[in-house]
Amino acid sequence: MPANLSPDYKAAEAAFRKSRDPCDRMEWLREMLRTIPKHKGTEHLQADIKARIKGLSEQLEGATKGAGHGGPALVIRPEGAAQIALIGPPNAGKSSLHARLTGSAAHVGLYPFTTQYPEAGMMPHEDVRFQLIDLPPIAPEHPVPWLVNTLQTADAALLVVDLGEPSCIEQLQAVRSMLGQQRVTLTERLEATADEDPFALRLPTLMLANKADGMADLDAELLALRELSGSRLPVFAVSAATGHGLGDIGPWLFQNLGIVRVYTKTPGHPADKHRPFTLRRGQTVGDVARLVHQDLARSLRYARVWGRSGFEGQQVGHDHCVADGDIVELHA
DSSP, rough: OOOOOOHHHHHHHHHHHHSHHHHHHHHOOOOHHHHHHHHHGGGHHHHHHHHHHHHHHHTTOOOOSSSSOOOOOOOOOOOOOOOEEEEOOOOHHHHHHHHHHOOOOOOOOTTTTTSSSSSEEEETTTEEEEEEEEEOOOOOSSSTHHHHHTTTTOOOEEEEEETTTTTHHHHEEEEEEEHHHHTTEEEEEOOOOOOOOOOOOOEEEEEEESSTTTTTTTEEEEEHHHHTOOOOOEEHHHHHHHHTGGGGGGHHHHHHHTTTEEEETTTTSOOOSSSOOOETTTOOOHHHHHHOHHHHHOOOOOEEEEETTTEEEEEETTTTOOTTEEEEEEOO
């Protein structure tokens, strides 16, 4: 039976897809359930929405199944320029990379499954920061029911593999298979693509071939990894132990995620060049105003822009697209 979804439902679903804040996602899930037509053709989708609401509610309360309330947070609110999930098989070195990139106190162990809950840290790049979330390893022998919901707030993923591990190809296949069963696809595309399934997640991913130091023919090892795994993901050779290749991650994320830094100023004063607002390519002056304050977005009359998106001091409207490095003066 056709679903015949209503315009109100479609609007709520579109807002849910776009949202990254867990509380906002919960509100839109409830709106989807409220507005979905109630008939046989939508029974499976209704059940899916209810399951998502239940799972996200438990995560927001810091609970795991059967563990009651008050446990560690399973949903990390996005901060910084983008939220990046660190995923991979056991003992690939995710936690070591997380500690090295963020300076965090993430627990690092020589045994598998050291990481049990999400660990957040901030990785600096120039004058912005990326939020890196270290997650438990993905392996058939240790399923993590809440991990897929936690991935929903991520903008991209770093898939970490141990280049020296003989079974790394099988581990990669297991990771992709387990995520695929939960409707998560790791993709080389760093642009959102439409999908009829509102809960299918296409996560832009960069593969990090860790423990690459000391290999005689690194290029040949990387080529073999790509060919044998059938992966089309971009891949960097890195080492958490020596720092090899780690300096390339921030610039790559900045460029490929389309990060745009905007600096604001008040009339008659210089711009604040220390704390930029971060947006994405294609976003506008109106989006800048919303980041500053919702009230300002509603009362904004025009803005003046200095930078690559216009001539010096150009007066522009809400829909003017900003460019990296722009200085924006908002007039309400």
